[in-house]
Amino acid sequence: MPIRLLDPVLVDRIAAGEVVERPAAAAKELIENAIDAGARRIEVAIEAGGRRLIRVIDDGAGMSGDDLSLAVERHATSKLPTDDLLAIDTLGFRGEALPSIGSVARLTITSRNGSTPGSSITVDAGRKSSVRPAATERGTRVEVFDLFSATPARLKFLKTDRTEAAAVADQIKRLALAHPAIRFILSSDDGMMLDYSAQSDDEVGFEARAIQVLGPDARGNLLHVHGVREDVEIRGLAGLPTFHRATASHVYLMVNGRPVRDRLIVGAVRAAYSDALPSGRHPVVALDIRCPARMVDVNVHPAKTEVRFRDSGLVRSLIVNALRDAIGQAGHRATPLGGLRTLDAMRPMQAPRFDRTRFTQSHWASSASPRFPEEAPAQQGFSEAAQAAFATAPSADVRFAPIVEANSASDFPLGAARAQLHDNFIVAQTSDGLVIVDQHAAHERIVYEKLKAERAAHGVKRQIMLIPEIIDLDPAQAARLLEHAPQLSEAGLVIESFGPGAVSITEIPALLAGGPIKTMVLDLVDGLSEWGDARSLESRIDAILSRIACHGSVRAGRRLKPEEMNALLRTMEATPFAGQCNHGRPTYVELKLADIERLFGRR
Structure with missing residues (x-):
């Protein structure tokens, strides 16, 4: 087959396939031209997701009639003052798209700069009209009708109008974020979609x-x-x-x-x-x-x-x-949205009404029982006397920050501990609300950050086991652990082979002393199977430290004394990333007093 030169219109259509793959891409190119022209207001309108119409109006510098004629020619640009492709200070250059758009649609451009009358030009499926006078204000108006009408096969690859419109909106969001000093407006045949007022350029x-x-x-x-x-x-x-x-x-x-x-x-x-x-x-x-x-x-x-x-x-x-x-x-900070969602879930559609007739004589048969259910909180509430019960809780071997008096602790961001619910959730009173803390999740992050800090400073502190822990595994699991022995050692866990299908744990991280060694090792085996070789060495060591921290932290179901709970809160406040556990879940939920009062109709 002989070699031949392609028709210029066909070349433009091929280029359009690379640059203008969907309406959002065409809109992006036109908006970037408006930004480069110094526009401070850009209005975009679309119909049928941009397939039937894309209109971009700006108040930028505009073009003269001569420039307008050149703008729709291939290899013509105002964005490259020299031939140096490494000195591009505009939003060009590779995707110069006006000729490409004009080759697959009907393109009309009307523009006026400050010194010459307005002018207009049309390109229909690659056929360019002559420049003609037009009455218009300073700036440029570009309209693209029936995109891909010259290449109907491409229409089959477009998604629904709603999806294509969302893609246009996404492009405008990204450009609007990059240029906050410009006002952006997007409307469609379904109505107004976006209107971002201009902001200061700082x-x-x-x-x-x-x-x-x-x-x-x-x-x-x-x-x-x-x-x-x-x-x-x-x-x-x-x-x-x-x-x-x-x-x-x-x-x-x-x-x-x-x-x-x-x-x-x-x-x-x-x-x-x-x-x-x-x-x-x-x-x-x-x-x-x-x-x-x-x-x-x-x-x-x-x-x-x-x-x-x-x-x-x-x-x-x-x-x-x-x-x-x-x-x-940001330290311990976490999003307040969790607390707001909690309040929304708690807010009843209609307050339940207490019906005394449903209670029989047996409800108050005993003189020791409150006469009516609404009297119960007075006897079993969160009174100061009730807090004395926590003094009898067994002590937890937890290395926390120095103890702070509960009365002054309410002035701290996470407040003062007032109760422990279900031996896992700490309820603390702040100056303007309350905080509910997941003690295991919080301590897990604290231990993890301490292990990372130790490793960065001088290596994770290890403790030699008086009697090595022998763990039986299947041969594949044992081989996988031994393969990662260097990374495990950096994380403070020293393992050695102990015959076929078994390993010996000779040293463990000091923070894990007394912890569930076997459970942790089995968990590490599962983790190593999931990670494979996809993670970098650094991230694999951090992942190992994270799993070690999970097994070395205060467990759910462990009762803490008031001073231990307060110490945990103070340590959280001093620990980075303490607002979420190692798995990314929040460690606490904060409820503001004003929101709680609204929940009960007090506001």
Whole structure:
């Protein structure tokens, strides 16, 4: 078959397949052009999910008639002042899309700059009209009709109108977060979808825009992130580990104001949250990475969604450390949404009415019993006298922080312990409400963070066992444990072979003294089977420490004295990540007094 040159319109349609894969991609390209034109207000309207119409109106610099004619030509751009592809300071360049869009749809552009009259041009399935005068205000209006009408086969790959409209909204959210000083409006044939008012172009404005994009639940659940290394700076917001989502759709990443979905950055975010989120959950993050243009290549992907850093290791390390620092500085903080959901679940649809006629004489036959049920709380409530019962509880061998008097402890963030329910949940009184703590989950995190700190400083403290613990396993399990002996040793657990299908435990972490050694080892065997070789050495050691901490913490069903409960609360306040256990579940729920009063109709 002889070699031939393709028709230019066909070339544009092939290019459109790379750049304009769906309506959201076309909308993204048009909005980026408006941003590069200096717009401060961008209105987007779509019909049928963008398949029938995409309209983008901006108040940017606009174009003259001559520029308008060139704008729809291939290989024409205003975003590359020189031929240096490594000096791109705009939202171009790889995905210059106007000719591609015009090749698969009917494209109309009307524009006016400050010095010349308005003009308009149309491109219909690759056929360009002449430029004609048009009455319009300063700025640009771009309309795309019947997307993919010139390539009907591509229409079959589009999803429902609702799904395509949601994809357009997602693109606008990402661009709006990257440019908070611009007002963004999105409407569809179903009605208004988004309206983000312009914010100040600073950290305060970025947070305000983040709350607009992420929703009101994000307020009070975001941490400021900042880090600098050499010529790379990272700024943004990160959600508390207990504030998470079922999908990664709330991970917003930007490089020099360009929204990206880069694998390197996504991997760094996951690594930073690796031991703080529940399995299958994703963090809420909005990060903007700033660096010189020459340090990043934006021409890796036609749609400009991926980038390549000159020093990817530096960028990854900076992201991980900045996020971990922010989460660590949050200390014991956890999202208040758990408490609000608890109150919602407790709030009755209608208050139950007490019916005395349902009670027979047997209910008050004994003079020792309260005459009516409503009198019972007076005798069995959380009175100060009732707290004396805790003094008789058996002492727990727990290494906690110094004891603080209960009366003054209510001024601390997690308050003063007032009761222990079901030998697992600590009820504490704060200055403006109450806190319910899961003692096992809380202590699990405390032990884990202490083990990590020991390992980082001088290695996990170990205790030699007077009589080694011999554990029988099947040969495959024993071989797996011995294969990971170096990592287990770094975590404070020394194991040796003890014949076929058995291992000998000769040293254990000092914090685990007296703990259930065999149960922990069997749990580690299961964990090693799940991890395989997918985890890095560092993450595998942390995972081992996490499982050790789980078995070395205060167990559910263990009664604690008041001073031990208060000591646990004080230690939580001083421990990073203490708002969630090693598995990412919250360690406490906080209920504000005002909300509790509303629950009982007092407000």
